[in-house]
Amino acid sequence: MDAMIETRGLTRRFGERTVVDDVSFDVPDGMLTGFVGGNGAGKTTTMRMIMGLLGISAGEVLWQGRPITAADRRRFGYMPEERGLYPKQKVLDQLVYLGELSGLPAAQARASASESLERFGLADRGGDRVEKLSLGNQQRVQIIAALLNRPQALILDEPFSGLDPAAVDSMVDLLREETARGVPVLFSSHQLDLVERLCDRLVVLRAGEVVAQGSVEELRARGPERLRVVTDRDAGWIRDVPGVHVLDVDGPEALVELADHDLPAADAVRRAILTAGLDRGEVRELATVRTPLSEIYREVTA
Numbered sequence: 001m002d003a004m005i006e007t008r009g010l011t012r013r014f015g016e017r018t019v020v021d022d023v024s025f026d027v028p029d030g031m032l033t034g035f036v037g038g039n040g041a042g043k044t045t046t047m048r049m050i051m052g053l054l055g056i057s058a059g060e061v062l063w064q065g066r067p068i069t070a071a072d073r074r075r076f077g078y079m080p081e082e083r084g085l086y087p088k089q090k091v092l093d094q095l096v097y098l099g100e101l102s103g104l105p106a107a108q109a110r111a112s113a114s115e116s117l118e119r120f121g122l123a124d125r126g127g128d129r130v131e132k133l134s135l136g137n138q139q140r141v142q143i144i145a146a147l148l149n150r151p152q153a154l155i156l157d158e159p160f161s162g163l164d165p166a167a168v169d170s171m172v173d174l175l176r177e178e179t180a181r182g183v184p185v186l187f188s189s190h191q192l193d194l195v196e197r198l199c200d201r202l203v204v205l206r207a208g209e210v211v212a213q214g215s216v217e218e219l220r221a222r223g224p225e226r227l228r229v230v231t232d233r234d235a236g237w238i239r240d241v242p243g244v245h246v247l248d249v250d251g252p253e254a255l256v257e258l259a260d261h262d263l264p265a266a267d268a269v270r271r272a273i274l275t276a277g278l279d280r281g282e283v284r285e286l287a288t289v290r291t292p293l294s295e296i297y298r299e300v301t302a
């Protein structure tokens with residue numbers, strides 16, 4: 001796995017406060033990496049340091065294994081948290097201007113912007129002032145701006161916030177196209193269901209520190225295994241099976257966690273549940289349940 005963007009010991013202090021503290025993670029080539037953490041965890045600060053918009057107190061950012069340069073960053077697409085569009089300027093003019101800032105010749109910027117507007121269903125809005133667009137459409141314009149120069153990496157701060165489901169889907173398609181052509185993408189989000197559905201990897205920040213990183217599956221595997229048990233009568237007996245932590249019993253159904261997720265201990269507990277259940281009647285279901293990301297998140301940030 002090529003790690004295209006790497007942060008190594010990245011640290012940012014504001015006066016006495018350290019808001020990003022020794023943060024090291026990878027954003028690999030061709031992958032969507034989700035960046036999650038509560039309000040004030042330090043996501044925006046980290047992204048701004050990656051983009052060179054904020055000074056680094058300690059640590060470094062690497063691009064393809066060497067310290068990143070200003071020229072590298074010019075070929076990155078960035079969507080800032082504060083959406084930096086000019087309300088009074090016309091949409092297409094604005095995109096051409098931003099395209100030129102990122103190094104494109106005007107004609108090419110215009111062609112690329114028109115094509116993207118078309119794709120996002122905004123072809124007829126190019127002549128409108130930005131302020132006339134809904135917030136979701138302004139956000140589409142912002143992502144178009146970040147993609148104009150065929151960036152070699154994407155750093156997106158909350159690209160999904162405020163988008164309706166259809167716009168989320170277009171954004172998802174777009175990001176997948178970018179990763180398919182090998183671009184590393186880092187995006188922050190508070191929408192964990194979306195992050196779970198979308199990202200290949202995840203970096204979890206809490207109070208300025210990385211508390212977990214890896215695929216959702218890897219994070220899930222670090223926690224206890226969950227089982228759903230369905231019997232033909234009250235499942236309260238499951239409380240007495242050693243090695244089982246009961247989350248919920250509702251009549252014949254139970255949701256439990258295995259205290260020990262290492263094989264063969266977990267296998268033994270699963271067998272014990274089955275045996276105890278069959279001793280009392282039928283066992284209609286005994287299945288592993290995928291722990292939702294929201295709960296994994298709660299555990300790692302607790």
Ligand SMILES: Nc1ncnc2c1ncn2[C@@H]1O[C@H](COP(=O)(O)OP(=O)(O)OP(=O)(O)O)[C@@H](O)[C@H]1O
Pocket residue numbers: 014019037038039040041042043044045046
């Ligand atoms: N210029 C600044 N001066 C002082 N403190 C700052 C500055 N910028 C950010 N901070 C502080 O750094 C911390 C991290 O903020 P940051 O915006 O990076 O968090 P975040 O994870 O992006 O949060 P959110 O999800 O709310 O956007 C916050 O406590 C914030 O108040």
